[in-house]
Amino acid sequence: MNLLLVEDDQMLGESICDGARQSGWNIDYVGDANAARSALVDHAYAAVLLDIGLPGDSGLSVLRSMRGRYDATPVLILTARGQLSERIVGLDAGADDYLVKPFQFDELWARVRSVIRRSQGRVVPVFTYGDIRIDRSKRVVTKAGAEVVLSAHEYRTLLALVERPGHVVTRDHLHDVVYGTSSNVESNTIAVFIHQLRRKLGDDLIRTVHGLGYVIGQPTA
Numbered sequence: 001m002n003l004l005l006v007e008d009d010q011m012l013g014e015s016i017c018d019g020a021r022q023s024g025w026n027i028d029y030v031g032d033a034n035a036a037r038s039a040l041v042d043h044a045y046a047a048v049l050l051d052i053g054l055p056g057d058s059g060l061s062v063l064r065s066m067r068g069r070y071d072a073t074p075v076l077i078l079t080a081r082g083q084l085s086e087r088i089v090g091l092d093a094g095a096d097d098y099l100v101k102p103f104q105f106d107e108l109w110a111r112v113r114s115v116i117r118r119s120q121g122r123v124v125p126v127f128t129y130g131d132i133r134i135d136r137s138k139r140v141v142t143k144a145g146a147e148v149v150l151s152a153h154e155y156r157t158l159l160a161l162v163e164r165p166g167h168v169v170t171r172d173h174l175h176d177v178v179y180g181t182s183s184n185v186e187s188n189t190i191a192v193f194i195h196q197l198r199r200k201l202g203d204d205l206i207r208t209v210h211g212l213g214y215v216i217g218q219p220t221a
Contacts, residue, residue, distance in 0.1 A: 001046035033057035
């Protein structure tokens with residue numbers, strides 16, 4: 001399983017990474033909010049260890065961006081801010097757990113294991129449309145029983161459409177879901193992802209509503 005650590009204190013970050021690897025985890029390490037957003041767009045993680053007090057943009061903005069993109073990856077907040085009000089803000093923003101610095105590594109890894117177990121036990125609806133099945137808890141898409149491999153961008157595009165079956169989803173919204181609201185990536189890349197989804201899942205799955213966006217059909221019973 002891969003973890004993402006977002007921590008601006010390099011000494012602490014390297015220490016956590018060493019401990020993670022000794023405990024059998026693979027871990028990526030970034031030091032600011034922009035790098036965290038990029039890593040989360042490009043990779044799938046079992047959990048995110050997120051510092052709140054980052055330089056520039058805060059860790060809370062990263063967390064809100066994740067949840068706004070339907071990214072349900074478990075998030076464990078690591079922070080020196082131990083006040084109850086701060087913990088409530090983080091949990092309300094979508095964090096799964098909270099650990100106040102300084103902490104013991106044994107407790108850190110126990111909490112990481114705990115948030116991952118809880119995420120695996122969540123009851124997440126499975127979307128079915130014809131012979132296409134999307135298991136959001138496992139991030140697995142199948143067609144006629146065979147798994148279809150999607151890129152992270154294609155999967156997020158599909159998930160954004162699935163969240164609103166029968167409703168037009170604008171290109172701007174899809175762009176924000178895939179890349180985040182602060183991205184300057186050309187918006188015509190969404191059309192590429194739609195093309196790839198049609199190629200892999202069938203031309204009739206997604207309809208283009210010219211001038212507005214895209215719509216996916218209502219799910220079957």
